[in-house]
Amino acid sequence: MNKIINFHAVNNSEWFENVIVYLKQKYDVVGIKQLYDHYYNGKTLRNACLITVDDGHLSSAEVIYPILKKHNVPAVFFVSPKIACRDGITNFWFQEISGYDMDRLWQIGREFLNLKTPVHTEWIKEMNIDDIWKMIAYYQKFYHVSPKAPQNMTTEQIRQIDREGLVAIGAHTLTHPILANETGLRAEEEICSSITRLEAMLGHPVLTFAYPNGIPDVNFGVREKCILKGTSVKLAFSTQPRNFRTSDDVFAIPRYGLSTGSMNFVRLKLFLGKYYSPLRKLIRG
Ligand SMILES: [Zn+2]
Numbered sequence: 001m002n003k004i005i006n007f008h009a010v011n012n013s014e015w016f017e018n019v020i021v022y023l024k025q026k027y028d029v030v031g032i033k034q035l036y037d038h039y040y041n042g043k044t045l046r047n048a049c050l051i052t053v054d055d056g057h058l059s060s061a062e063v064i065y066p067i068l069k070k071h072n073v074p075a076v077f078f079v080s081p082k083i084a085c086r087d088g089i090t091n092f093w094f095q096e097i098s099g100y101d102m103d104r105l106w107q108i109g110r111e112f113l114n115l116k117t118p119v120h121t122e123w124i125k126e127m128n129i130d131d132i133w134k135m136i137a138y139y140q141k142f143y144h145v146s147p148k149a150p151q152n153m154t155t156e157q158i159r160q161i162d163r164e165g166l167v168a169i170g171a172h173t174l175t176h177p178i179l180a181n182e183t184g185l186r187a188e189e190e191i192c193s194s195i196t197r198l199e200a201m202l203g204h205p206v207l208t209f210a211y212p213n214g215i216p217d218v219n220f221g222v223r224e225k226c227i228l229k230g231t232s233v234k235l236a237f238s239t240q241p242r243n244f245r246t247s248d249d250v251f252a253i254p255r256y257g258l259s260t261g262s263m264n265f266v267r268l269k270l271f272l273g274k275y276y277s278p279l280r281k282l283i284r285g
Contacts, residue, residue, distance in 0.1 A: 001047060001273065002046070002048045002245065003027070003049050003243055003256055003273070004035075004049070004051075004052060004237070004244055004253065004254065004255040005023065005050070005051055005256050005270075006052045006053070006054060006239065006255040006256065006257050007051070007052070007054070007258055007259065008054050008257075008259060009057035009060075010059050010060075010064050011059055011063065013063045013066075015260070016064060016067055017067045017070075017071075019266055020068070022263065022266065022267070023051070023073075024071060026049075026270075027047050027048060027049035028045070028047055028049065029050075029073050029074065030045065030049065030050050030074070031074030031075075031166075032076050032168040032207070032208060032235070034048070035048075035050050035235065036235060039235065039246065039248070039253075040234070040250075042246075050075075050076070052075060052077075052210065052237060053075060053076070054078045054210055055078070055079070055080075055092065055172065055176075056077060056078070056079030056083065056084065056153045056158065056172070057095075057153070058151055060079075060153055061157045061161065065167065068167060069166060073166075074166055074167065074168075075168075076168045076170050077158075077161065077167055077169055078170045078209070078210035079152075079153065079158055079169060079170075079171070079172055079198070080092070080152075080171075080172050080173060080175065080176065081155075081171075081174070081194060081197035081200075081201050082174040082193075082194070083152050083174075084152065084153060084154055084158050084201070085197075086150060086154075089133075089175060090147075090149075090151075090152070091148055091150060091151050091152065092152075092175070092176045093129065093136060093175070093176065094176070095148065095152075096148055097136060097139075100139060100145075102124075104139065104143065105124075105135060105139055108135050108138045108139055108142070109127075109135045112135070112138055113131050113135060115127070115131075125178050125181075125213060125219075126178075126181060127178075127181060128177065128181045129176075129177035129178075129181075129182065158201070158202075159201065162202050168207070168208060169198065170210060170233075170237075171194040171195045171198050171208070171210075172194065172209070172210050172212065173212055174189070174193055174197075176212045177212060178212060179191070179220045179224050180218065180221060184223060187223060187224060187227060191224065191227050191228060191231070192230075194209075195209065195231050199232065206232055206233065207232065207234045207235060208233060208234070208236070208237070209228055209233045209235075209236040209237070211224065211237070211239075213239065214237065214238045214239030214240070214255070215238070225249070225252065228251055233251075235250055235251075235253060236250070236251040236252065236253065237252075237253045237254075237255055238252045238253065238254055238255065239257060240252070241256045241257065241274055241276065242254045242256075242274040243274070256269070256270070256273070
């Protein structure tokens with residue numbers, strides 16, 4: 001069973017090391033080159049596992065990378081060059097609103113941006129990125145909240161990791177919009193500029209991309225895949241939780257998310273694979 005496991009920020013190094021040791025025991029841990037050869041050159045992979053990490057949070061350099069190095073485990077980190085350069089914004093919108101009172105944020109959106117989206121837990125993921133930032137600015141002004149300190153890797157940290165060669169660097173847009181909520185022009189700018197700016201930063205082509213939030217046909221679709229086909233990217237990743245196989249669309253490769261939980265939970269989640277989410281829903285009613 002071939003799997004791609006996706007992480008985000010990891011603050012518990014012991015947990016992450018236990019997971020990595022387990023994955024190494026259980027799977028043939030592969031790098032991006034082998035995945036590329038699998039899709040483009042017919043290389044057979046059996047019981048393979050690729051590790052990816054989205055967003056480029058500081059813990060990618062401070063917690064995750066040292067453990068990958070210690071165990072000689074390759075991976076792909078998906079980052080935003082705009083965030084790394086501290087160009088206008090230093091944090092992604094979801095990092096900035098973490099800890100905010102979501103009811104107050106919703107009220108601001110309703111009052112100033114005429115939000116008509118029905119209230120449900122994921123309502124903000126139906127908004128475009130400019131409106132999200134307007135809402136954040138109003139919230140900070142009205143509730144006297146300061147912008148947070150930068151939470152993500154700098155250009156130099158990303159360059160250093162890239163130079164050492166164990167971890168490949170891929171693009172993850174400029175500002176992490178849900179691409180399907182944006183205009184075609186904006187989606188193109190977010191995708192293409194994140195790739196070209198990252199290439200300029202690293203000094204070589206970028207072959208991989210991960211869609212923000214990554215649910216196929218909800219967060220991205222045919223339009224985004226077409227845009228990517230005009231770039232240097234050869235492999236693009238979703239968050240559809242299932243095993244990968246040769247017949248996959250190379251512009252929507254599935255990945256399993258892993259963020260917390262005991263080792264028993266991690267083992268169970270990997271064992272259940274694509275059945276984990278439907279079973280969880282069923283159990284929770
Ligand atoms: Zn992300």
